[in-house]
Amino acid sequence: MVKSNATIEKRSWYILALTVFMTYLLMVMGTFVTSTGSGLACPDWPLCYGSVSPPARMAIWFEWGHRLLGGFTGILILWSTYLVWKGYTGLPRRLTFAVLALLASAVLLGGVIVRIEAPLLTGFIHTLVISSHLIIATLVLICLVFTLRYVARSNEAGSKGSFGFLFIAVYAQIVLGILVRYSGASLACADFPLCNGALVPSFDNNAVILQFIHRLGAFFVFSTALVMLYKAIRAKADISVVAFTFCLIVSQAAFGILIVLSGMYLPFIIGHGAIGFFLLGWLAYRSMPTLFNQRVSARMEA
Numbered sequence: 001m002v003k004s005n006a007t008i009e010k011r012s013w014y015i016l017a018l019t020v021f022m023t024y025l026l027m028v029m030g031t032f033v034t035s036t037g038s039g040l041a042c043p044d045w046p047l048c049y050g051s052v053s054p055p056a057r058m059a060i061w062f063e064w065g066h067r068l069l070g071g072f073t074g075i076l077i078l079w080s081t082y083l084v085w086k087g088y089t090g091l092p093r094r095l096t097f098a099v100l101a102l103l104a105s106a107v108l109l110g111g112v113i114v115r116i117e118a119p120l121l122t123g124f125i126h127t128l129v130i131s132s133h134l135i136i137a138t139l140v141l142i143c144l145v146f147t148l149r150y151v152a153r154s155n156e157a158g159s160k161g162s163f164g165f166l167f168i169a170v171y172a173q174i175v176l177g178i179l180v181r182y183s184g185a186s187l188a189c190a191d192f193p194l195c196n197g198a199l200v201p202s203f204d205n206n207a208v209i210l211q212f213i214h215r216l217g218a219f220f221v222f223s224t225a226l227v228m229l230y231k232a233i234r235a236k237a238d239i240s241v242v243a244f245t246f247c248l249i250v251s252q253a254a255f256g257i258l259i260v261l262s263g264m265y266l267p268f269i270i271g272h273g274a275i276g277f278f279l280l281g282w283l284a285y286r287s288m289p290t291l292f293n294q295r296v297s298a299r300m301e302a
Contacts (some may be wrong), residue, residue, distance in 0.1 A: 014078045026137070027277050042063045077144075081096040091150060096147055164290035189201065
């Protein structure tokens with residue numbers, strides 16, 4: 001049996017928390033890199049212009065900095081995985097194994113994107129490959145947060161499963177948003193609250209359809225969170241937690257609207273991504289006990 005050790009348990013929590021934060025930061029920086037068109041500033045991989053010290057141009061260092069941050073985050077993921085496998089069995093090991101598999105996929109896909117991005121990838125294949133990279137990153141974040149919640153040994157699920165439902169809805173909305181972003185459909189509806197001057201637009205354009213579905217999804221998520229807030233206030237339970245979640249969703253929606261009204265202003269794009277990824281991690285943490293239908297106060301195996 002694995003030796004029980006409170007020091008290992010505490011260290012696991014700290015390293016996992018740092019790993020989650022750095023993964024989140026990496027995703028936000030990735031949004032910045034792609035939004036500034038710096039994603040292909042380094043024409044080779046894993047080096048940049050064949051060197052670890054590439055030419056001193058801003059776009060190049062945006063991309064190279066993103067890669068360096070990714071390397072550091074990868075080391076943290078390996079370290080946290082080692083600690084989890086040393087101190088726990090069962091679910092935490094399965095989650096960290098999934099993280100390693102996803103991380104390997106993300107690294108390989110990143111190399112593919114750099115090496116054959118243009119002009120070989122076009123249309124649907126282009127959208128699929130670019131979107132898959134970020135979707136994998138969201139799965140890595142979710143698995144890390146689930147593991148962190150397990151190690152934290154907190155039993156509070158909150159709102160009798162409502163967070164689990166909201167988490168699934170938000171994740172579906174984020175994946176849809178990634179597809180909108182990388183298919184070039186962000187401004188397919190150039191106004192708000194209407195879509196090209198109509199409450200229900202003409203569905204003769206795939207970009208418009210995708211953007212309109214994304215808006216419907218946002219309305220569904222907002223409505224769900226509003227109902228949760230109403231129920232929490234009536235029950236006088238979880239009010240602060242649900243209110244905070246509702247504020248995150250409203251802020252996320254507000255940045256999405258500002259992106260459209262401003263014509264893709266960069267700070268609004270970064271804010272939209274940063275809040276969205278934070279919301280995803282927050283909901284994953286809150287909903288983990290409900291989704292896995294178990295108490296997560298498991299002790300380290302003695």
